[in-house]
Amino acid sequence: MTIIILVAASDGLRGHLTRWMIEASAGVFVGNPSRRIRDRLWELLAARIGDGQAILVEPARNEQGWAVRTAGRNRWQPVDFDGLVLSARPKNN
Amino acid sequence: MADIWWKADPHDLHRLTDRVSSVYVERSHLDRDENAVVIINKRQTVRVPAAMVAVMLLGPGTRTTHAAIRLLADSGTTVCWVGEQGVRMYAAGLGPSRGAGLLHRQAWLVTRPKERLAVARAMYSMRFPGEDVSALTMQQLRGREGTRVRKQYHHHAERTGVPWNGRVYVAGDAHAAGDDLNRLLSAANAALYGICHAVITGLGASPGLGFVHTGKATSFVLDIADLYKAEYTIPLAFDLTAQGLTEERDARLGLRDLITRDKLLTRIVTDVKNLLTPEGAEFEDSEANLLWDEQVGAVSGGTNYADSADLSVYGIGDNHIAVIGPDLDETGPTS
Numbered sequence: 348m349t350i351i352i353l354v355a356a357s358d359g360l361r362g363h364l365t366r367w368m369i370e371a372s373a374g375v376f377v378g379n380p381s382r383r384i385r386d387r388l389w390e391l392l393a394a395r396i397g398d399g400q401a402i403l404v405e406p407a408r409n410e411q412g413w414a415v416r417t418a419g420r421n422r423w424q425p426v427d428f429d430g431l432v433l434s435a436r437p438k439n440n
Numbered sequence: 441m442a443d444i445w446w447k448a449d450p451h452d453l454h455r456l457t458d459r460v461s462s463v464y465v466e467r468s469h470l471d472r473d474e475n476a477v478v479i480i481n482k483r484q485t486v487r488v489p490a491a492m493v494a495v496m497l498l499g500p501g502t503r504t505t506h507a508a509i510r511l512l513a514d515s516g517t518t519v520c521w522v523g524e525q526g527v528r529m530y531a532a533g534l535g536p537s538r539g540a541g542l543l544h545r546q547a548w549l550v551t552r553p554k555e556r557l558a559v560a561r562a563m564y565s566m567r568f569p570g571e572d573v574s575a576l577t578m579q580q581l582r583g584r585e586g587t588r589v590r591k592q593y594h595h596h597a598e599r600t601g602v603p604w605n606g607r608v609y610v611a612g613d614a615h616a617a618g619d620d621l622n623r624l625l626s627a628a629n630a631a632l633y634g635i636c637h638a639v640i641t642g643l644g645a646s647p648g649l650g651f652v653h654t655g656k657a658t659s660f661v662l663d664i665a666d667l668y669k670a671e672y673t674i675p676l677a678f679d680l681t682a683q684g685l686t687e688e689r690d691a692r693l694g695l696r697d698l699i700t701r702d703k704l705l706t707r708i709v710t711d712v713k714n715l716l717t718p719e720g721a722e723f724e725d726s727e728a729n730l731l732w733d734e735q736v737g738a739v740s741g742g743t744n745y746a747d748s749a750d751l752s753v754y755g756i757g758d759n760h761i762a763v764i765g766p767d768l769d770e771t772g773p774t775s
Contacts, residue, residue, distance in 0.1 A: 362474030363446045365487040366515050378489065380454070387452050395445070 348406065349385060351376040351392070354419070355399035360392070393418035446475045446514075448491065453516040459494040459705070462635055464692060466499030472507035477515070490515035494705060495638030497631070518638035542645045546660075546716050550649045559715055560651045566667055566711070578652075592670045600682040620686040621677055627688035628673035629665065631695050636664045639708045645716060664712060672698055 353361055353374045361374065367388060368378030380388065385405060392401045400419035407414035415425045415432060426435045468481040477488040488496070490511065495518040498504065502521075512519055549555045557578065564581045565573045567588065573581060597604035608622050640647050640660055650659025652666070676694045680686070685694075699705060 358474040359446070360475075362476035362487070365476040365489060366448075366491045366511070367489060368492075369489055370487060378492065381458060384452060384454060387449070391445070 349378055349380055350404045351388075352402040352404075353392070353396070353399065354401075356392075356396060356401065357399075360395055364388070364392070389416060389418075448514050448516070450516075453491055460492055462495045462497055462631070462638070462696065463488060463493050464497040464499060465502055467501035468503075470498065470502055470504035470508045472505065472511050475511070477508055477511050490517045493517055494642060495520050495634055497634050516642070518641050520634045520637060540644065542643055542713075542716055546645050546649050549716065550651060556651055562715055563652060563663060563667065567670070589670065589674075592674050596675050596678040600678045602678050602681045621681045623688065624680050624686060624691045625673060625677040627691035628676050628695050629669065631692045632665050632668060632673055633658070633661055635699065635705070636708060637661045639705065639712060640664065643709065643712055645712060651715075664708065667711060668704070668708075672704070 349368070351364065351368065353364070353376070356374065361370065364370070364376050367380055367384065368376040371377050385403070389401075389403055392403075396419045398420045400422045401417065402422075403416040404413055405416075406412065410430060411432060415434075417423065417425060421437055423437065424435045425432045465479055468479045471478050471480060473485075477490045479486045479488060490496070496512060498519065498521050509519065549559055560578060561573055561576070561581070564576075564585065565571070568584065573584075576584070593604050593607070596602075602621060604621070605619065607625070608619070637647055637658065645660065647661045648657045648659055650656070650661075650663045653659035653662040656662065672695065673691075676698065677691065680690050680694055
């Protein structure tokens, strides 16, 4: 299962994503897109998110069982602690 | 020119087998809103993950806009209009497939009696596992099939205790006659047709070029659907009637559960491909814009061949005939 969260994204971008996934709540998308389609959707989101933020959580073959991708401005960064991915907040958040 | 960034590339689309089989909508307005396909009725607005769905079945009372259809086509979703009680009326759509390889192959098979008979036989042999049908004529095959279906009806009538008084069916109006069982059978078959239609158009084959059925624009759909009726819609209709579930909706839901349980979509895709393609042949489903040429096969399209250095390479040398209209009077009409 893949989850995508869009913050401050344009309505058009959110609408576009609903063709592939189900918007469970404002800006929260759930679905089972294949790896190839995840990559392609992410490419599009990262290019068009502008000042908003996009977070994609997907299944992965690691100890945690999932991986995260982020794009946009002022975003929280995934930080790798020897294989465990934690989230680093920006200073004023 | 507006920037149409929302247009999906074939690589953005899920293969048919990875999709949910069907979504049925009635008495709603289908539109496009903020790049999403939306279903609107008095109570609520729902967005359809079109790229995850193989076929949208639009029932009575749906209104749809040009923009919605454009998005559905772009998502590779087949759109199927169905009438009262799920009888399919019309279906169209550009599936996720964008190449014409399979269509060429189908046309080639259907126009050659020997090859066509071989495909028809293969269809029948799928229904008679373990029997050798290779020497039977079409007439004998039809007879066998009739007997098999009749046996099915009686077998399931015995199994469920629902009386079977024969298939009552008025061509063109499936629900004009017959009991609950007949109505359910018609409704379940209609849903099955919709799904088969979606697979056929989705793979880029033609619904009209049938092998056993002929003459209807959906002949090939009927051919393919017939492969599964004995396994799916016939037992389902009897089971539902026995349980007192006699709404057409029950037939649709029941069929959908079975499709999910058995991964039937995948099987239909495999069957259609196997029937149309010889062992191991893979068709490139790439969208190639080519122009046919009787000597070299194909030349690339999107090119103006007027300035082609040597047209005689393509055999147009001295033999081509130019048809030129009368000289126009430069001064224009005088009277």
